[in-house]
Amino acid sequence: MRILLVEDDPALGQAVREHIAALGHGVDLCPTLADAEAALDTVAYEMAVLDLGLPDGSGLDLLRRLRRRGGTLPVIIVTAVDQIARRIEGLNSGADDYIVKPFDLDELGARIASVQRRYRGNPSPLIRVAGAEIDLARRIVSRDDARVDLTAREWAVLERLLRHPGGVVAKAEIEDSLYAFGAEIESNAVEVYISRLRKKLGHAAIVTLRGAGYRLEV
Numbered sequence: 001m002r003i004l005l006v007e008d009d010p011a012l013g014q015a016v017r018e019h020i021a022a023l024g025h026g027v028d029l030c031p032t033l034a035d036a037e038a039a040l041d042t043v044a045y046e047m048a049v050l051d052l053g054l055p056d057g058s059g060l061d062l063l064r065r066l067r068r069r070g071g072t073l074p075v076i077i078v079t080a081v082d083q084i085a086r087r088i089e090g091l092n093s094g095a096d097d098y099i100v101k102p103f104d105l106d107e108l109g110a111r112i113a114s115v116q117r118r119y120r121g122n123p124s125p126l127i128r129v130a131g132a133e134i135d136l137a138r139r140i141v142s143r144d145d146a147r148v149d150l151t152a153r154e155w156a157v158l159e160r161l162l163r164h165p166g167g168v169v170a171k172a173e174i175e176d177s178l179y180a181f182g183a184e185i186e187s188n189a190v191e192v193y194i195s196r197l198r199k200k201l202g203h204a205a206i207v208t209l210r211g212a213g214y215r216l217e218v
Contacts, residue, residue, distance in 0.1 A: 001116065001159060002026045002177050004048040006036045006062070007078070008055055012101075016049065019105040020112070024156030026179050032056050040066070045073055046177070047112065052079040052090070060093050067094035074115045078103070113139075116159070127162065129218050130205040134158070141200065148200045153178060157193045161206065161216040170213040 003020055007013035008031045020027045028043065030036040033056045039045075052059040063075055077090045080101040087098050096115045099108060117136060127134045132143040139155060141148040150158065160177045161169055174190050186192075194214060198206055207215045 001046045001156065002043060003028075003112070004036060004039055004043070004045045004050075005029045006031075006033070006048065006054065006059060007051045008032065008053075009051075016105065016108065019109065020049075022152055023109055023112075024152035024154075024159075024178075025112075026156075026177055033059070033062050036062055040073075044176070047074045047076070047115065049076050049078060049108070049112070050095075052077060052081070052086075060090060063090075063093050063095060074119050076108075076111055076115060127165075127218070129216060130202040132201045132205065134162075136162075143201065150197075150200065154193055154196055154200075157190070158197060158201075158216075161214060165216055165218040168209055168213045168215050173213070 003025050005013065005017055005020065005027050007016060007029065010031075013029050013031065017027045017029045028039055028045075030039050031054075033054050036048075036050075050059040050063060059077065059079075063077070066073060066075070074096045075094065076097045076099060077095040078099055078101060079086065079090075082100045090098055096118070097111050099111060113136065127136065132141055132148065134141050136159075139150075141150055156178055157174055160174050163169075171190050174193075178189070194206055194208070205217055207217060209215060
C-alpha cells in the first residue's frame, strides 16, 4: 500500500516512516501542507497519516479540502492535543481514525491495518485463498494446518492483490504500492515476489495474465 505521511517533526517522521515501511508499505514523508498537496496531485495514495500541527497550517484544512473535492482517501489523524472536542472536529471533518502523541508504533500499525480492512469492504480479518487461510489482523498465513511466514514485501504484494479479489492487478500498480519516492525499482521485483507467494500459497493461488497483470484466485 502507498501511504502519505505528513509530519513536520524530523525524528518522529523518520521513526514512523521506517516502521510503516518495515510493514511492507511504500511511504512518502512530507513535512508541510504544501508538500503534501503536491504529493497528492502526483500519486494515487491509498492512505494518509496526517499530523494536525504543521508549519504552514492545520492538517484539518488539508483534510477538509480533500473531502470537499470528493476525495475518499482513508485518513488517520495524528496530534499532540488530546481533547475530545478536537477529536470530534477531526472525525467530523472526514478522518477515519485518530491517534494522540505520544503513541506506540505498533498501535499505529494496527490502526492502519484496521482502516485498510474497512475500506476493502471486509471487516473480517480472515480470508481463504486457494488452500491457504490469511489472517490480516495478525498477519499470519496458514496452509495445511502449518504456519507460512511472509516477508514484509510479500505481504505488501498479497495485500495489493487482495484489494481486487478475482480481478486483474497490473504490474505497475503493484510496483507503485511497494516503493516510495526515490526508491530504486528492480525490473523483475514483482515477478520475484509473485513467484515466492505461489510457492507459499500454492501455485494455483495467483494467475498471470500476460500483458495485463496478475489475478488472485479466491
